[in-house]
Amino acid sequence: MQILQEFKTCDRILPAHSHLYRAGERLNDIYNLLSGWVALYRILESGRRQILQVELSGAFLGYQPKLVDPMLHSAECITDVAVCVFPRKAFPDLLERHPVLGLKMIGMMSQDVVRTHDHLTNVGGRSGMERVAHFLLNIYLRLRHDQKAQGCDTLAMPLTQEMIGDAVGLTPVHINRILRQLRERRLVILQNRTLQILDLEGLRRLAEISQLYVA
Amino acid sequence: MQILQEFKTCDRILPAHSHLYRAGERLNDIYNLLSGWVALYRILESGRRQILQVELSGAFLGYQPKLVDPMLHSAECITDVAVCVFPRKAFPDLLERHPVLGLKMIGMMSQDVVRTHDHLTNVGGRSGMERVAHFLLNIYLRLRHDQKAQGCDTLAMPLTQEMIGDAVGLTPVHINRILRQLRERRLVILQNRTLQILDLEGLRRLAEISQLYVA
DNA sequence: CGGGTGTTTGAATAATGTCAAACCGAGTGG
DNA sequence: CCACTCGGTTTGACATTATTCAAACACCCG
Structure with a gap:
């Protein structure tokens, strides 16, 4: 994980109620949540909103199947938040260079899947x-x-x-x-x-x- | 993806209503769904069951945050099913050797997240x-x-x-x-x-x- | 002292669950 | 070929859970 440190652009502080990103945006960065609470959510046309996940420190935010595609959900800071910023473009290259990191990422993503499954089970069942x-x-x-x-x-x-x-x-x-x-x-x-x-x-x-x- | 071909153990056919794996099992393999329908689900203590995802051909099945951990959900064949079988153990090594593949995997996993988000939004909203x-x-x-x-x-x-x-x-x-x-x-x-x-x-x-x- | 956002409560209504029975078609054994 | 069972579907009457609308309240902030 120290490898990552060299690639980080900067740290950033966001106030409560601000958005890290919004659905539809194309991001330049990927974030690592250092502190604070962030809600990932989607808005339905009915106006209802579904919170997909409450993220706490440690979470990786902003990843997408295709990195250049627009985000499908929004991320709102519930509290003041500190994130570590990584340049999106560097990622494919970075992963090629450090395969271990890719393995780590896969682990985190599949952790994500599990957590979402849990949430789904909760809401549906x-x-x-x-x-x-x-x-x-x-x-x-x-x-x-x-x-x-x-x-x-x-x-x-x-x-x-x-x-x-x-x-x-x-x-x-x-x-x-x-x-x-x-x-x-x-x-x-x-x-x-x-x-x-x-x-x-x-x-x-x-x-x-x-x-x-x-x- | 041809790289994968060399690593596959075999193909396997499963009849409808059989299980690819069950929650609690430790798998030796990872599967690629070639044809047929598979339902991923969890059973709650109340007896209700939540179907987490209906998987169609192309899906990757059996991945877990920690490969050696027991599965948290079950996978039932809804129809007759054909899968391509990969040895679980080979994966970390395989990913080290072919970083591109890791990138591909990350993409698929995050695709998974998106699909699950969609399902969650549907059920919750x-x-x-x-x-x-x-x-x-x-x-x-x-x-x-x-x-x-x-x-x-x-x-x-x-x-x-x-x-x-x-x-x-x-x-x-x-x-x-x-x-x-x-x-x-x-x-x-x-x-x-x-x-x-x-x-x-x-x-x-x-x-x-x-x-x-x-x- | 407002004004705004979030919480609390009530009464009426709508959505969904439960229980129970009938039905229907496919497969099975006589 | 028929009776039979079995899993799945369909329907009705009723109970429960959740939504809606509306109002009062509390609290923080300027």
Whole structure:
């Protein structure tokens, strides 16, 4: 990964609510997310938006089947964000020169596929409450994994209820009602932009997190 | 791609309803789908199953973030299937030796991501009828794309209504009612394992297929 | 002190799921 | 050739879940 360092153009800081890129744009760069939260999403003609993925630090952003094609989704910074910028053009060449890197990339992409499969399974296969539970738990686990098992059960949650709805395919009002139920059942509390896990095991059961695909 | 030919172990034929692999298995091989339909799916503890993807000829099957890890989903042959078999172990080495191939693989994987994003958007963001329309249209377009614009508007459809339900996240009964409506609205007819597109444009509008991601 | 964005709640409506039964066609064994 | 079963489809009545519309509320920011 140090190889990459030599190729990076620069680091860049983006404020919350700004866009890293938008659907339809042709990018010159590829990004590595250093810190902050980014939402990948698509807008349907109906006006609804589907959040495809919430990306946390470490993620690779901006890759496309054909590098010159326009992006099919948008990437919005939910919080302030820092990214490492790589020139898009250099990539094919770079990969030829360092095959190991290609292998690494393939691994990351297929990791991406798995994560998206998980999200799809969640949205397509579970009831509202299960969906929300799974979604929150997923984020909680990923964050805790990053910060190496810091046992804390409470964390900052920059997502609005509307965003959660856009992610799991439910109306914001409905999300609200579900959150109330989760609170009443003493599983999670989400308020003041803060997520507090009350009953990790109970949540796990409800959300039926089996795969430890966390990473 | 001819490089690959030298590495292939053999070709293999599988009958309909057999499994290429099951969740939890550690595979020795990676497959390239030569002909037939394969469904990738996961089973939830609730018993529901989510079809993650319907794969048609050309697809690469069996790749995983870590090649030695057990599979997270299952792959069932919907029709009789022919696959080309590659030894899993040879892959890292193979990629080191032929960097171009790595680039190709990355492209395919990211294609996979896009397709899954599309499916996710469909399931999470659209109403029942739109979902079914989009799903059927998607398959129709992919097949027609393979057989290079053979103008025929009718094709063999080996998926049961239950499978369609498992793919788009709806009950089989509901799928049935939706299919009736689609028939009554003279958009598609699906019966006797045959799919007939009556009004391509109308379907397109309903399903709001904008991206030409077909491939 | 506004004004805006996000949250919370209620009541009415629409979409989807559940249960149960009938039906239909293909294959099978008598 | 017939009865039979079996998987898949079709339909109805009803229960549940989620959406919509509307209003009140809370909070932060200028």
